[in-house]
Amino acid sequence: MSDPLKILREKCLACRACSLGGREISPKCFSNVFSNMSPSRIMAIGQNPGSEEVKKGEPFVGASGRFFNEAAKGIIGMERSSFYISNVLRCFTPGNRQPTRQELDACRPILDEEISIIKPTLIIALGSVAFERLTGMHGIMKHHGETVVSPRYLVPVIALLHPSPYNTNNPTNREMFHDGLRKVGDFLRQAKRMKSFSQTGREWELKSEKMSRDRKTYLNVDVFLEDMSRGKMMDGFFLSEEVFQLLSAKIQLDRELAKQITDMAVVLLLKADGKREVEDLLAIAESFVNG
Numbered sequence: 001m002s003d004p005l006k007i008l009r010e011k012c013l014a015c016r017a018c019s020l021g022g023r024e025i026s027p028k029c030f031s032n033v034f035s036n037m038s039p040s041r042i043m044a045i046g047q048n049p050g051s052e053e054v055k056k057g058e059p060f061v062g063a064s065g066r067f068f069n070e071a072a073k074g075i076i077g078m079e080r081s082s083f084y085i086s087n088v089l090r091c092f093t094p095g096n097r098q099p100t101r102q103e104l105d106a107c108r109p110i111l112d113e114e115i116s117i118i119k120p121t122l123i124i125a126l127g128s129v130a131f132e133r134l135t136g137m138h139g140i141m142k143h144h145g146e147t148v149v150s151p152r153y154l155v156p157v158i159a160l161l162h163p164s165p166y167n168t169n170n171p172t173n174r175e176m177f178h179d180g181l182r183k184v185g186d187f188l189r190q191a192k193r194m195k196s197f198s199q200t201g202r203e204w205e206l207k208s209e210k211m212s213r214d215r216k217t218y219l220n221v222d223v224f225l226e227d228m229s230r231g232k233m234m235d236g237f238f239l240s241e242e243v244f245q246l247l248s249a250k251i252q253l254d255r256e257l258a259k260q261i262t263d264m265a266v267v268l269l270l271k272a273d274g275k276r277e278v279e280d281l282l283a284i285a286e287s288f289v290n291g
């Protein structure tokens with residue numbers, strides 16, 4: 001077996017790194033569940049499998065999964081097979097309780113390896129536990145539907161509420177989930193338009209000194225690059241004329257930086273209010289990378 005994803009699946013199913021692994025939940029149905037193995041670079045990652053998932057050996061096949069499938073199809077016209085679906089924790093927990101920090105940490109290597117194999121262009125974090133594991137951030141209600149870049153994986157992440165009946169039976173939360181999905185649709189449409197959106201900028205190693213960034217307009221190029229590399233870019237930012245000029249010059253001297261900027265094109269465009277400056281910057285970076 002040379003397919004790295006199949007090897008990882010076998011590793012996951014055999015995993016006993018914490019006490020959750022290998023428990024027989026119902027006759028011949030064991031607690032470990034891997035992914036739907038869909039060949040997609042759009043990942044949807046939830047918390048951990050429930051009892052229906054254990055029975056079928058696939059994540060998001062219970063009520064939450066059915067809601068997700070129908071909403072994705074109805075709102076953004078995407079079938080379940082368009083998503084690679086998995087969880088941050090791969091085993092059913094006793095009584096379906098919340099996973100502990102230790103269990104999540106024990107399971108982290110599987111997530112790390114999976115993301116490095118899939119190389120996603122976008123991750124949809126389903127629920128607060130997935131959002132926190134993927135971005136290190138808290139407050140899913142505050143960040144719902146936003147695009148943030150995972151500092152660990154350097155991949156754009158959009159957080160949505162977990163599509164569990166607890167949320168989706170509540171009309172406000174259900175509408176919030178639908179709105180979040182529309183943002184996913186916007187992101188993917190932009191991504192499609194950007195020719196350069198083939199990688200995710202995972203090799204970024206930009207370093208810059210810490211600067212105050214309590215202003216909406218970036219006045220310092222290093223602060224902009226640091227925010228970009230850490231996925232902490234402010235929503236609705238502008239570039240000052242000086243930052244724009246400096247970035248344009250830097251890009252033309254540094255092919256790696258130009259490539260990083262084109263890789264992050266969609267995120268930059270989604271976050272920018274000063275769209276014209278950012279579009280100009282992207283055009284310079286793209287022509288340098290391609291030319």
Ligand code: SF4
Nearest residue numbers: 015018021091106107
């Ligand atoms: S939860 Fe993760 S680390 Fe624990 S046994 Fe299951 S697969 Fe292994």
